[in-house]
Amino acid sequence: MARALSAWIARRALGALATVLAASVLIHLSLRLVPGDPVLALTAGRRLTPEQLAAVREAYGLDQGPVQSYLGWIGGALRLDLGASLHYQTGVSTLIADRLDVSVPLILYAAALSVLFGTAVALVSAVRGGAVDRIAGLLAATTTATPPFVAAILLLATFSVGLGWFPATGAGTGFADRLWHLTLPATAMAIAVFGVLARVGNAAFAAELRREHVEVARSRGVGGAAVVRRHVVRGALPPLLTVIGVLLAGLFVGTAVVETAFGLDGVGSLLVSSVTRRDIPVVQGVALIAVVLFVLVNTLVDLALTFIDPRVTVGGITR
Amino acid sequence: MTLTVPALRARAARRRRHRPLSVRLAAAFLLVVAGTGLLAPLLAPHSPDTTSLVNALAPPGTPGHWLGTDSTGRDVLTRVMYGARLSLLAPLGVVLLSAALGITTGLVAARAGGRVDAVLSRCMDIVFAFPSLLLAMIAVAVFGPGLAAPVCALAVSYAPFLGRIVRSVALQEGARPYMEAYRVMGFGELWVTLRHLLPNVAPVLIAQGTLSFGYALVDLASLSYLGLGVRPPDADWGSMISQAQSAILQGAPWSGIVPGLAVLLTVVSVNVIGEHVGGSISGRGKEET
Numbered sequence: 001m002a003r004a005l006s007a008w009i010a011r012r013a014l015g016a017l018a019t020v021l022a023a024s025v026l027i028h029l030s031l032r033l034v035p036g037d038p039v040l041a042l043t044a045g046r047r048l049t050p051e052q053l054a055a056v057r058e059a060y061g062l063d064q065g066p067v068q069s070y071l072g073w074i075g076g077a078l079r080l081d082l083g084a085s086l087h088y089q090t091g092v093s094t095l096i097a098d099r100l101d102v103s104v105p106l107i108l109y110a111a112a113l114s115v116l117f118g119t120a121v122a123l124v125s126a127v128r129g130g131a132v133d134r135i136a137g138l139l140a141a142t143t144t145a146t147p148p149f150v151a152a153i154l155l156l157a158t159f160s161v162g163l164g165w166f167p168a169t170g171a172g173t174g175f176a177d178r179l180w181h182l183t184l185p186a187t188a189m190a191i192a193v194f195g196v197l198a199r200v201g202n203a204a205f206a207a208e209l210r211r212e213h214v215e216v217a218r219s220r221g222v223g224g225a226a227v228v229r230r231h232v233v234r235g236a237l238p239p240l241l242t243v244i245g246v247l248l249a250g251l252f253v254g255t256a257v258v259e260t261a262f263g264l265d266g267v268g269s270l271l272v273s274s275v276t277r278r279d280i281p282v283v284q285g286v287a288l289i290a291v292v293l294f295v296l297v298n299t300l301v302d303l304a305l306t307f308i309d310p311r312v313t314v315g316g317i318t319r
Numbered sequence: 320m321t322l323t324v325p326a327l328r329a330r331a332a333r334r335r336r337h338r339p340l341s342v343r344l345a346a347a348f349l350l351v352v353a354g355t356g357l358l359a360p361l362l363a364p365h366s367p368d369t370t371s372l373v374n375a376l377a378p379p380g381t382p383g384h385w386l387g388t389d390s391t392g393r394d395v396l397t398r399v400m401y402g403a404r405l406s407l408l409a410p411l412g413v414v415l416l417s418a419a420l421g422i423t424t425g426l427v428a429a430r431a432g433g434r435v436d437a438v439l440s441r442c443m444d445i446v447f448a449f450p451s452l453l454l455a456m457i458a459v460a461v462f463g464p465g466l467a468a469p470v471c472a473l474a475v476s477y478a479p480f481l482g483r484i485v486r487s488v489a490l491q492e493g494a495r496p497y498m499e500a501y502r503v504m505g506f507g508e509l510w511v512t513l514r515h516l517l518p519n520v521a522p523v524l525i526a527q528g529t530l531s532f533g534y535a536l537v538d539l540a541s542l543s544y545l546g547l548g549v550r551p552p553d554a555d556w557g558s559m560i561s562q563a564q565s566a567i568l569q570g571a572p573w574s575g576i577v578p579g580l581a582v583l584l585t586v587v588s589v590n591v592i593g594e595h596v597g598g599s600i601s602g603r604g605k606e607e608t
Contacts, residue, residue, distance in 0.1 A: 161570050295448050
């Protein structure tokens with residue numbers, strides 16, 4: 001069993017690695033999908049000397065064959081060197097690293113808010129039922145459909161401009177100040193995630209509550225809280241964890257919208273401005289990180305499930 | 320599986336009675352939004368592009384401008400009505416394209432099997448590794464601004480969802496005796512697939528397609544909000560909100576809140592309908608067995 005398990009983990013990790021590699025090939029070679037000469041398309045409208053054109057071509061790796069240029073790029077990426085930005089004239093890795101102190105707290109803050117409130121609302125509404133359940137259902141349906149940029153302008157209009165409780169732009173300095181500045185952006189990001197978690201969690205908890213062993217435990221007089229803790233939460237963990245993984249992995253790209261809305265200088269707003277400027281090396285660098293994170297988180301969740309729920313056996317879920 | 324026509328009618332009638340209020344409201348709202356978008360030139364009180372600095376940032380309730388005006392004096396109600404056109408059409412394009420892609424991939428993978436199936440399934444895994452918004456942004460960076468690149472990118476991004484469903488249903492259905500019987504009788508592979516497999520997959524496809532429409536609407540509106548989607552003078556709800564940003568900070572939020580609510584309510588309605596369709600499919604099994 002243990003051997004089969006480690007073999008399965010190895011296979012799963014290899015599969016994830018293969019996916020990341022294939023995705024990185026796509027990211028790097030996407031520029032070559034442009035019909036005609038990509039350099040002319042990218043520098044459209046600007047008059048450039050042949051020397052300048054050659055420099056741009058070299059910067060994009062277009063002076064080499066696709067295999068060579070990919071190997072150069074991915075080799076650099078493994079050494080944390082993602083090439084140079086065309087706009088800033090500095091390394092892409094430095095540009096990204098300088099902005100992590102805004103984006104990382106933002107993502108963690110949003111993750112904490114959505115997971116905490118999402119699972120709490122799901123659990124309470126599933127256990128209580130009745131009117132509480134209906135109100136929670138309505139809340140979840142509305143928040144699920146609220147895109148982060150709509151949430152951002154509603155929050156800005158209400159809590160920043162209207163009530164003046166929170167700042168409208170900037171990331172602040174120092175821990176407390178940053179937390180205060182990031183509260184509205186993190187809430188804007190968390191709202192839709194909260195909605196999905198509240199719904200999926202509610203369904204998972206409700207399904208567990210209806211299961212036979214829970215009813216038996218209750219009928220034998222085991223206290224409500226103990227049953228919920230020991231059986232309902234544990235049983236509902238696998239589906240909940242899967243969804244949390246998918247949602248959290250998506251938060252990295254979600255920073256693009258929220259950081260732009262709140263004027264934060266993070267990785268997301270860097271991605272947006274680089275797309276606008278068609279600064280391809282930066283876009284490719286951020287995209288690579290996003291895909292690696294996305295695959296990594298989902299793989300880790302899959303692996304965690306095998307340890308939480310022994311029924312998830314080698315080769316997939318058996319029930 | 321086979322139902323007579325009266326039985327089908329009875330089932331349809333039964334389901335109509337069970338259609339909850341929320342689903343009716345959602346359908347009515349979507350009809351109104353689509354209708355006002357379609358008939359915007361006839362219904363809208365103003366021209367969407369006429370600016371008037373005298374009337375700039377008129378609050379909602381102003382006679383003649385019932386939802387107010389934006390920072391250049393354009394009527395918000397008029398612009399939301401016109402904005403509905405691209406806001407709804409572009410996601411529709413995404414859904415149709417991704418359905419075509421997903422159905423083809425899923426059916427080919429299931430029917431061909433073997434190595435073709437393995438390769439196609441692997442390709443779908445790779446597309447899954449890209450969050451849809453990221454794929455759309457890469458497309459804009461590479462192919463330049465405008466709606467065409469993000470619409471195609473989102474279609475590719477959503478196709479695996481449909482592709483996987485179609486593949487698994489097609490595999491289940493393909494293993495049933497009646498499929499073998501048709502093949503023995505000498506009917507062509509393509510005919511069996513189109514005539515018998517596709518109709519069986521259709522209900523699931525409609526449910527998934529409806530939900531994809533909501534995702535596509537949000538993704539495209541987000542791109543327009545970021546200035547990476549619709550190009551001026553065209554406008555959708557996302558670009559309207561983007562233009563309202565400075566007015567919001569000046570304490571005149573309605574030119575952003577109205578299109579924001581339009582996005583929110585449309586997506587809620589689409590989700591309610593999508594879930595109802597999905598629910599009545601899973602409920603169907605209970606009804607018949």
